[in-house]
Amino acid sequence: MTEVVEAVRIPELSATRRISGPTGTKEPLKVSVYERMAKAAAQLMPLFPYDDAGSVVPCGAVMWGGPDKSHGHFFHANTVSEVAVTYGSNEAMLDSGSIMATQKYHGVNSFLRDEKNPEAFVLVTVTQVQSTEAGQEEAMVAKCQKCKKEIVRHAYSAAAEGAPDFDPTQFGGKEDDVVRQFSTMVGSAEFAVIRNSEEGRTCKNCGHVNPPHNIEAWRWANMVGQTRVANDAHRALRAAAKEANL
Numbered sequence: 001m002t003e004v005v006e007a008v009r010i011p012e013l014s015a016t017r018r019i020s021g022p023t024g025t026k027e028p029l030k031v032s033v034y035e036r037m038a039k040a041a042a043q044l045m046p047l048f049p050y051d052d053a054g055s056v057v058p059c060g061a062v063m064w065g066g067p068d069k070s071h072g073h074f075f076h077a078n079t080v081s082e083v084a085v086t087y088g089s090n091e092a093m094l095d096s097g098s099i100m101a102t103q104k105y106h107g108v109n110s111f112l113r114d115e116k117n118p119e120a121f122v123l124v125t126v127t128q129v130q131s132t133e134a135g136q137e138e139a140m141v142a143k144c145q146k147c148k149k150e151i152v153r154h155a156y157s158a159a160a161e162g163a164p165d166f167d168p169t170q171f172g173g174k175e176d177d178v179v180r181q182f183s184t185m186v187g188s189a190e191f192a193v194i195r196n197s198e199e200g201r202t203c204k205n206c207g208h209v210n211p212p213h214n215i216e217a218w219r220w221a222n223m224v225g226q227t228r229v230a231n232d233a234h235r236a237l238r239a240a241a242k243e244a245n246l
C-alpha cells in the first residue's frame with residue numbers, strides 16, 4: 001500500500017515553470033480589446049506598443065457586413081505562428097470565444113458567412129511572438145479569380161528590433177522615430193498597391209483582369225500614414241522646442 005502512494009506523489013512546487021517578472025524596459029500595460037478596436041486605424045492593429053524581438057504581439061481586427069461590403073480574399077505566409085482569438089462574433093466562421101492556431105500559409109477574408117448581411121460581425125485578435133533569430137519573413141499573395149494561379153506575391157522581412165537582421169531604416173523608418181511602423185501593416189499596404197496596378201490585376205496565365213482589392217475594408221495605408229505623421233509631428237514639436245530654447 002505504501003508503494004502505491006509513493007508512485008503518485010505530486011512533484012515539488014520548485015519543479016514548476018515560472019514566468020519571470022518585468023525587466024523594467026517595458027511597462028506592463030492593460031487594454032480593453034473592445035475599446036481599442038472601436039477606435040482602430042486599420043485591421044490587424046497592434047494593441048500594445050511593443051513589437052521588438054521576443055515580444056508577444058496581439059493585433060486586433062473588427063469586421064462587419066453590409067450591402068456595400070466587399071473584403072476580397074488574399075493569402076498570408078508567416079514564418080512565425082499566429083493564434084486567433086475571437087472576442088465576439090455573429091454569423092461568422094469564427095465562433096465567439098474560439099481559439100485557433102493558423103497554418104503558416106493561410107487564406108484571409110472577412111471571416112463572415114455572408115459579408116452582405118448587416119447583422120454579421122467578428123471581433124478577433126491575431127497574436128504572434130516576434131522571433132529573436134534572423135529570418136522572420138512574411139508574404140502577401142493574391143490569386144487569379146478565374147484560374148486560381150498566383151498573380152501577386154509580395155514578400156518582405158518582418159525582422160523585429162533586436163533581431164540580428166533588423167533594419168531600422170526599413171519601411172522608411174528614421175533613427176529618431178518615436179513610433180515604429182508595423183512590418184505587416186507596411187507589407188500589406190505595399191501589397192495592395194502592387195495588387196491594384198494594371199500589371200498586378202492581370203493574370204499572366206489566363207489573361208483575366210481581376211477586380212481591384214478593396215483597400216477601404218482593411219485601411220492598411222491609413223495606419224502607415226498615421227504612423228508616419230505621428231513621427232513627423234513629434235519631430236516638429238522637438239524642433240519648435242529647440243527654437244524656443246526649451
Ligand SMILES: [Zn+2]
Nearest residue numbers: 144147203206
Ligand atoms: Zn488567371
